Amino acid sequence: MEYIPTIGLEIHVELKTKTKMFCDCPNDPDEKHPNVNICPVCLGYPGTLPVANKLSIEYVLKTGFALGCENPKISKFDRKNYFYPDLPKGYQISQYDMPLCQNGQINIGANVVRIRRIHLEEDTGRLLHVPDGKSSLIDFNRAGVPLMELVTEPDMHSAKEVKDFAQELQLIFRYIGVSDANMEKGQMRCEANISISLKSQELGTKVEIKNLNSFKAVERGVEYEIIRQTKLLEEGKEVLQETRGWDENEQKTFSQRLKESAHDYRYFPEPDLPPLDLSDKNYFDLEKIKASLSELPQQKRERFTREFGLDEKSIEFFVQNEDFSGYLEKAVSEIEAETSEKSDAIKIAANYLISDVAGILKEKMLPVKELLMKPEDFAELVCLILKGEISSKIAKQVLLEMISTGEDPSHIVDRLGVKQMSNDDDLTKFIEEVVKENPQPVEDFKNGKEAALQFLIGQVMAKTKGRANPAKLRGFFIDKIK
Numbered sequence: 478m479e480y481i482p483t484i485g486l487e488i489h490v491e492l493k494t495k496t497k498m499f500c501d502c503p504n505d506p507d508e509k510h511p512n513v514n515i516c517p518v519c520l521g522y523p524g525t526l527p528v529a530n531k532l533s534i535e536y537v538l539k540t541g542f543a544l545g546c547e548n549p550k551i552s553k554f555d556r557k558n559y560f561y562p563d564l565p566k567g568y569q570i571s572q573y574d575m576p577l578c579q580n581g582q583i584n585i586g587a588n589v590v591r592i593r594r595i596h597l598e599e600d601t602g603r604l605l606h607v608p609d610g611k612s613s614l615i616d617f618n619r620a621g622v623p624l625m626e627l628v629t630e631p632d633m634h635s636a637k638e639v640k641d642f643a644q645e646l647q648l649i650f651r652y653i654g655v656s657d658a659n660m661e662k663g664q665m666r667c668e669a670n671i672s673i674s675l676k677s678q679e680l681g682t683k684v685e686i687k688n689l690n691s692f693k694a695v696e697r698g699v700e701y702e703i704i705r706q707t708k709l710l711e712e713g714k715e716v717l718q719e720t721r722g723w724d725e726n727e728q729k730t731f732s733q734r735l736k737e738s739a740h741d742y743r744y745f746p747e748p749d750l751p752p753l754d755l756s757d758k759n760y761f762d763l764e765k766i767k768a769s770l771s772e773l774p775q776q777k778r779e780r781f782t783r784e785f786g787l788d789e790k791s792i793e794f795f796v797q798n799e800d801f802s803g804y805l806e807k808a809v810s811e812i813e814a815e816t817s818e819k820s821d822a823i824k825i826a827a828n829y830l831i832s833d834v835a836g837i838l839k840e841k842m843l844p845v846k847e848l849l850m851k852p853e854d855f856a857e858l859v860c861l862i863l864k865g866e867i868s869s870k871i872a873k874q875v876l877l878e879m880i881s882t883g884e885d886p887s888h889i890v891d892r893l894g895v896k897q898m899s900n901d902d903d904l905t906k907f908i909e910e911v912v913k914e915n916p917q918p919v920e921d922f923k924n925g926k927e928a929a930l931q932f933l934i935g936q937v938m939a940k941t942k943g944r945a946n947p948a949k950l951r952g953f954f955i956d957k958i959k
Contacts, residue, residue: 480673480710482703483680484639485631487668488646490656491600492536492623498599499527499570504622506662511605511616519599519621521566526749529554533623534577534753535766536655537597540625541578542767543653544592550756552577554597554747563602563615571598571626573744577753583649584775585641591630600624603663619663625655631670631680636700640692643667648774648797660691667695673706673716681706682716686730689723698723702730777802785809785823794831800845801830804852811856818863826859833873837880849883850876858886870943871895895944904937904945908953911936919958930954 494504500518508514518525541548555573581592600622605614627646633639647665650658658665667689674681686702689695706716721730755761772780774796781792781802795802805826812822838845858875861867867875867890878889890896911933912919921929934950 479676480707481676482634482706483631483672483674484633484635484699485670486627486629486633486639486642487670488627488629488643489600489666489668490625490627490650490658491619491664492533492625493654493656494530494532494536494623496530497621498530498533498597498623499621502621505618506657506659506664508618511614511618514618515620519565520617527570527747529750529753530623531760533597533625535761536623537577537595537625538755538761538763538766539653539770540627540650540655541581541595543649543770543773544578544581544583544595546578546581546592546595548578548755548763549575550754551575551752552755553752554750555744556747557598558743559741561601562613563604563617563620565602565617565620569598569601570747570750571744572596575752577755583642583645585638585645588632588638590632590642593628593630595625595627598624598626631672636696636703639669639699640696643695644692645774652771652773652799654771663690666690669695669699669702671699671702671706673703673710681710682718684716684718685720687720687722687733694723694725697728698730701728705730785827786820787824787827791827791831794835795827798835798845801835804845804848804855805830807852808856808859811853812859822859822863825862826855829855829859829872829876833876834880837877848880850879851883851885854879854883854885861886861890865946866890866896868938868943868945868947870938895942904949904953905957907937907940907945908950908957910940912954912957922958 491504491506496502497504497514497519500516502516502519503514505514518527538548540546552572553575554570556568557571557573558568560567576594576596578595579593581595583590583592600619602615602617602620605616607613629642633642647658647660650656650665656664660666669686669689670683671686672681672683684702684706686698689698702721709716717732717735719735720733722733723729724731753761755763777796778792781787781795785792787795795805808826809819809823812826813819834848834850838848858872858879861875862869862872871890874893874895875886875889878884878893879886882889915933915936918929918932922933930951933954934947937945937950938947
């Protein structure tokens, strides 16, 4: 029998604000010392009152616009009541029935994933389990950090779709500047709701996997759960509605508790915070927030395909690496002024950035913004290659010099004396020498061995220290040997 997995996601994202959600404590994910960024408000002392962080609300609205969501005229905060050691108040200020955004969507390839809602709440503290297993410590630095929760409809049907969706969402958060969404730092956490059913039946029992903190964990956790539930159904057993965790070491899910329902949290409107009037421009200028959106990842893919004609893999590199895409665009604007062969030049530039520059920067552990090589100098290098003034081998040598010193390519070429030979008479002289010195490879080429010609070309390249044009050499050699 064919079982169909149906998957929805809940994604929590810490917003990139300077202060916390309801107090002025620093929001610093890099703080290593526990319980430094805390105050009576985020520790839940009696008598303290929260004040909402306006920027965090605007960030959620901005995310909603990026995902095509609707905004209600009125939104509000609610109390979500539950007791846990890392929740000092005994409740969490969240949103229940009137979220800031709802009914959006993202296209992932041919699949459309609908966004049910996006709401805003405060993060909890962080439990640190002591190695002896006898106790746990609590770090409240994270307590009260603005936390955006995005809930999808159950529109995904494979572990790969789930991973692709989560990666695209992370990219969107970074493009619009609302969060770094670094999963290693806990700034983005995924929870997957999975059910398995026969194709002809309604959705099966929903099982939640909590706190998946890497894209590998997302993919493997969902894949494991699909296999586990399918096996239970094939054996005629029942799938329990429960919350499960992901064991990274064992590479499997494990039962944590039976799944709570909304009524278990006893939601009620937060009495210390007034409702949010989103229609009042004195508080929230929705048009201004919408206008602040930058180009989104999918828009960049379409533009780079249309304007640059790059292959899909190259485009994805530049979409994933905004600093590199900005660098390429600056270089291309210079290239356009220098050559009519724009298409070839762009492809050369893209290839060198992806294969050479990215590798060198990774090795040196440097960001693109610290690259000494200016985009206009890089464009000049590309034009030198395109005009045949330097070979690809020499270009790599010049590129290294440019990255190390910031010097322009023309000066480096002159300083190193590596400009490609343009005098045909000089090339002919070297060819005659090589033919005379290597009679056997000449004979081999006459007998149809193509590799022999490459050997002969290599001999001239060695004699000229890479300054000869390989394409010219090939034609000259064939004419000479004939």
